[in-house]
Amino acid sequence: MVKSPARHLPYRGTTDRPELDRLIEGLRQADLTLDQPVLERTEIHKSHYMSLERDTIRTTSGNTADRDIVVHPGAVVIVPIDSEGHVLLVTQYRVPAGGALLELPAGTLDMHGDQIEDPLLAAHRELEEETGYRADKMERIGGFWSAPGFSTEYLHVYVATDLRTADHDRLAPDEDEELHLLRIPFAQAIEAAEQGVIEDAKSIAAILMLARRLERANR
Amino acid sequence: MVKSPARHLPYRGTTDRPELDRLIEGLRQADLTLDQPVLERTEIHKSHYMSLERDTIRTTSGNTADRDIVVHPGAVVIVPIDSEGHVLLVTQYRVPAGGALLELPAGTLDMHGDQIEDPLLAAHRELEEETGYRADKMERIGGFWSAPGFSTEYLHVYVATDLRTADHDRLAPDEDEELHLLRIPFAQAIEAAEQGVIEDAKSIAAILMLARRLERANR
Numbered sequence: 001m002v003k004s005p006a007r008h009l010p011y012r013g014t015t016d017r018p019e020l021d022r023l024i025e026g027l028r029q030a031d032l033t034l035d036q037p038v039l040e041r042t043e044i045h046k047s048h049y050m051s052l053e054r055d056t057i058r059t060t061s062g063n064t065a066d067r068d069i070v071v072h073p074g075a076v077v078i079v080p081i082d083s084e085g086h087v088l089l090v091t092q093y094r095v096p097a098g099g100a101l102l103e104l105p106a107g108t109l110d111m112h113g114d115q116i117e118d119p120l121l122a123a124h125r126e127l128e129e130e131t132g133y134r135a136d137k138m139e140r141i142g143g144f145w146s147a148p149g150f151s152t153e154y155l156h157v158y159v160a161t162d163l164r165t166a167d168h169d170r171l172a173p174d175e176d177e178e179l180h181l182l183r184i185p186f187a188q189a190i191e192a193a194e195q196g197v198i199e200d201a202k203s204i205a206a207i208l209m210l211a212r213r214l215e216r217a218n219r
Numbered sequence: 220m221v222k223s224p225a226r227h228l229p230y231r232g233t234t235d236r237p238e239l240d241r242l243i244e245g246l247r248q249a250d251l252t253l254d255q256p257v258l259e260r261t262e263i264h265k266s267h268y269m270s271l272e273r274d275t276i277r278t279t280s281g282n283t284a285d286r287d288i289v290v291h292p293g294a295v296v297i298v299p300i301d302s303e304g305h306v307l308l309v310t311q312y313r314v315p316a317g318g319a320l321l322e323l324p325a326g327t328l329d330m331h332g333d334q335i336e337d338p339l340l341a342a343h344r345e346l347e348e349e350t351g352y353r354a355d356k357m358e359r360i361g362g363f364w365s366a367p368g369f370s371t372e373y374l375h376v377y378v379a380t381d382l383r384t385a386d387h388d389r390l391a392p393d394e395d396e397e398l399h400l401l402r403i404p405f406a407q408a409i410e411a412a413e414q415g416v417i418e419d420a421k422s423i424a425a426i427l428m429l430a431r432r433l434e435r436a437n438r
Contacts, residue, residue: 100246148315
């Protein structure tokens with residue numbers, strides 16, 4: 001039996017809340033009762049960092065079915081907050097959206113052979129490449145699949161603080177990655193995420209996750 | 220010149236906040252200055268509802284580059300809130316995640332030839348198929364791209380209220396779509412989204428968007 005195409009598996013540990021632990025226990029049982037093992041796998045297309053494969057699975061009810069899956073190494077998304085409480089955002093043209101989007105700095109994990117880059121290192125690298133800043137503090141606050149129906153892309157979310165400009169030896173953006181840097185009050189970014197100005201799921205999720213965290217800490 | 224593969228374009232209207240309108244004006248300018256027109260397009264693979272295409276684009280700096288793009292019709296995600304303030308969630312096995320995930324009800328827009336299903340109709344259909352409930356009120360609260368770096372999938376977010384059970388003529392889930400229905404207090408879903416129990420970007424973003432809306436309304 002072929003292994004699942006997942007590069008990252010769902011969280012099955014505990015939390016500090018009994019009612020959340022009960023939800024996780026339910027997911028653990030669903031892993032077994034709803035299991036859909038991969039019976040066969042065909043690689044349909046290989047791109048530079050992602051591939052499209054067709055997995056034949058056994059469905060929960062015992063049939064077989066084909067699933068086309070975008071196998072992706074995973075990525076990081078970073079919420080960089082400076083000493084004045086401003087957040088750094090990037091504006092990028094996105095061909096799949098047919099226009100420019102306002103997003104948090106983010107990027108795909110590098111692959112070296114079968115080895116996937118450490119997400120923490122990738123967060124530092126992407127922050128510097130996309131914003132020109134380095135962070136003395138980089139804290140993971142969560143993670144999520146961007147499109148678990150058809151893609152293995154899992155994003156790790158980091159908050160970057162204690163920022164300083166990367167000087168002469170700064171890592172430059174990838175070739176052909178043109179972006180504009182924007183610095184706005186974090187409160188304004190929260191509004192932009194709520195009011196439809198930010199239309200990128202990872203950025204909305206990460207900004208609102210951090211917003212709640214900060215509000216809880218200030219309570 | 221081939222059109223962008225986008226099925227949905229970024230929001231370029233106004234809001235009721237001048238500082239957000241300035242951000243949108245910046246995006247409108249970036250549409251022009253960072254533009255990456257598609258010069259050529261090849262369909263690499265066609266799946267039942269999505270296709271993989273290779274677009275050759277002109278980069279902002281004037282080079283040409285290839286982008287592999289998952290062309291997807293778009294989708295809806297629904298936050299169903301019942302009269303007791305509980306939310307309906309679904310547990311589904313996700314092959315790309317290698318396990319079960321806790322998510323909001325959601326689904327892909329149907330395609331009839333070149334015609335894409337109306338998102339509001341899809342929201343009603345998916346709510347009934349996945350939960351067995353119908354909603355007398357279905358309000359759009361936003362939308363986002365799930366993975367704008369490589370996919371055209373845009374998700375419309377709806378809040379469904381005034382729920383009642385769909386009786387004998389209920390729309391059934393798609394064949395091979397096995398899921399468990401879960402009903403928990405909305406406050407607990409917010410915690411699950413914050414604490415890493417919900418690991419699906421669309422569900423985290425939609426739950427936290429609604430949470431802020433409700434908190435603002437109660438202030």
